Amino acid sequence: MDFNLALVCGPKEPQLWLKRMGALIDDRAVQSGDRTAVVFPWQSVRLSYSQLADRSKIMAKAMLKMGLQHGDCVGIMAGNCYQYIEVFLGGARIGCPVVVLNNTYTPAELENAVSRSSCKLIFHATNIGSRNLHGHIEALRGRHYPNPALPDLRRIVSLGLETFQDGGIEVQLYNAFTSNGLSESENNSSLEQAESRVIPEDVVNLQFTSGTTGSPKAAMLTHTNLINNAQFVGRAMRLTPEDVVCCPPPMFHCFGLVMGFLASYFHGSSIVFPSDYFNVDKVVDAILKEDATVLLGVPTMYMAGLEVMAKTGQRPRRLRTGLASGSPVSQDLMNQIRTTMGVEKMLIAYGMTETSPVSFITSLDDCDQKGTTTVGRVLPHAAAKVIDAVGNIVPRGQRGELCTSGFLLQKGYWRNEEKTKEVMRKDENGVLWMHTGDEAMIDAEGYAHITGRIKDLIIRGGENIFPREIEERLMTHASIFEASVVGIKDERYGEVVGCFLKLSEGCQRPTEQEIMQFVSEKLGRHKAPKHIFWLGDAGVGEEFPKTGSGKHQKHVMRDIGNRLVGMAPVKARL
The missing domain is CATH 3.40.50.980 (Rossmann fold)
Structure with missing residues (x-):
């Protein structure tokens, strides 16, 4: 293997668990x-x-x-x-x-x-x-x-x-x-x-995901996929029968079902689900009463827990580690978790539903710098590469599209061969790769750095949101002539939905509350825009920034939105 190229293979041990x-x-x-x-x-x-x-x-x-x-x-x-x-x-x-x-x-x-x-x-x-x-x-x-x-x-x-x-x-x-x-x-x-x-190769679980078009696709995940992902994630957490895992993330997501329940189950640990939906007070209560040793969650969940513990002065007795996923975890948040919760080391996982879900994870042995700025190394019996626009593997340290391979690949999308072929493709050696659509860099030590998203995905508190379906909903409003949706930075959720709107001629501008309610009626509350920018307003611009071919330049709109939100007083935000 050429160690100068952004191609990494996980270890061959422990063995795959090839049973149903x-x-x-x-x-x-x-x-x-x-x-x-x-x-x-x-x-x-x-x-x-x-x-x-x-x-x-x-x-x-x-x-x-x-x-x-x-x-x-x-x-x-x-x-x-x-x-x-x-x-x-x-x-x-x-x-x-x-x-x-x-x-x-x-x-x-x-x-x-x-x-x-x-x-x-x-x-x-x-x-x-x-x-x-x-x-x-x-x-x-x-x-x-x-x-x-x-x-x-x-x-x-x-x-x-x-x-x-x-x-x-x-x-x-x-x-x-x-x-x-x-x-x-x-x-x-x-x-x-x-x-x-x-x-073992039968489909055991269907999890819905979406492409950038927002059209729903169901990832077919097998017994081999889920059991082994659980095995390796639990191994990274060093789970034993003495551990008690506290799991607030939902089981309709791979985080709760695989990284939570199945990882604990495979290693003979106990797992606690504090409430039917996220309730920070019940999470803290469960950590204390069940004497939890491991805590799972997206960064917003940890932030909420820290607030409660800081107010009450409560501190877990045995909490030794945590696993975070869904959006980046800052060094500042890591430090707060260490100080308030007593967690010396946190793990960061990266993956996608189609890879059942984890493909990279940090180690409890990693230094703080690697533990906060990377998503770790590739799992055992898996491989990853970073490629350029024509499919060539780039040198280490260079950015490109991240692709993954190995036991963790989905069987495909349920009854959707066309979409399966778009993202799962064999290379010249016959190896099947999942093209993630994420931009990444693999460093000299084999750690992956997620540097951006090729797709226009918005990750709000660990939940994936696809702009196209929100744009299509907004365009059905009589007062909206044109719409473009982007992710806007948010202190609590990592990203939230922001929309740039052009008013239809002769129409009265709807209120922000009306727009939010209009979207949430069909798509759910978490997809409603938190920030609304109207063309013609100060700082927004008179027209959508577009390429020569007429495509919206969303990176420009993200920059505008982040600048305007940063300038706005807190009381002016929704």
Whole structure:
């Protein structure tokens, strides 16, 4: 290998775990037995490894009794709850991919995701925090069975206690559904047969992501993908059965499901999910009461926790490390975490949904400089390279597009061969690479530095937001003639949505609140613009900055927006 080129390969040890999820469940039940596997304080639920194994069998048998077969998709939209784990493990046992649905979806976005993934069964919370999801369930049910908009959907299982009127798709309560899997003699043989058909390269999980166009795509992640990503991430955290992991990130994201639950599960640790959605007071309470040793989160979660601890004077007793992902972590934040939380070393992970998700991670042995300015080295049994515009590997220290390869690559996008071929391409040696769209540099020691994004992605507190769908929504407003959306720097979230707007001739300018509400009605609150800039206003300019071919120069608009926000007094911000 030419060590002057930006091409790195991870170590060959430890070995890949090449078994299906069902084998892992049974293996951990034998090894860890009565040890606590998961804790959900807000539900007053604590389950051991043996209990999870038993309950996953009950769930799998209930799915089989409903008529599900190998390859049928099962969806779930819920906060972090014990049912989420049971559905995921139950579906994994019998080869039914579990589609994790974003908690922030509007009813229309949910319907679209369920349709695209051809789910036959949906598990659905009736509430997430104070947010009522009755309308989401009604949208899935339709007025008749089957729902013409969702012809594959057969049943909805409610995780709450609400009842629904007759008509449309059947809604069954969770306990009633799982009771169908309680029969020992009747269903055991069918479960064994179903499990025997599952192989490690089967798809176990569908996670929705998007390209720069904003069109949703479902990444197909296999048993091999997720189990080994969990193995190596947990190894980087040095997890043991003595560890207690506190995990605020949601399980509809790889952070909560893979880097959180599966990493803890693989290494025999305990994991605590403090609440169904992020609640900083419950996170701090869980850290203290469960005596957590590891904390996961995006930087905004750590910032919120620091504020609470600083006010109350509370300090964790055993917290030894944390894992951050989603956006850069500054040295200042690292120092605050060390001082207030007692965490001596933090880990930083980088990846994407399509790489299940982590491809680079720092080490607890790294110096502070590497730990804060890089995303670490590539995982075992994986490789990475940085290429120029024509596909040549650039020298180390030079910027280009980051590509990754190895065990962690998705199987492709669900029923979307065209989009799969766009981002997953073989090189001249027949090696398959994922083209991330991120700009990076690999230094002389093999550490990766993420230097920008080739795609116009906005990362708000670890959540990916794609400008095109917001622009399309804004353009449907009668008063908006032209729109362009960019990421604007934000102290709390890393980035927030900012939009540059041109008023339609003869129309009255809508208020900022009206624009925010208009976007959030269809796309969710986190996609509503925090900063709104109108062409013609002081400092904005009279026209959109454009290239000679007429394309918006978003980097110019980002600079304008960041300058204007920096100049504006705090009280003037939304």
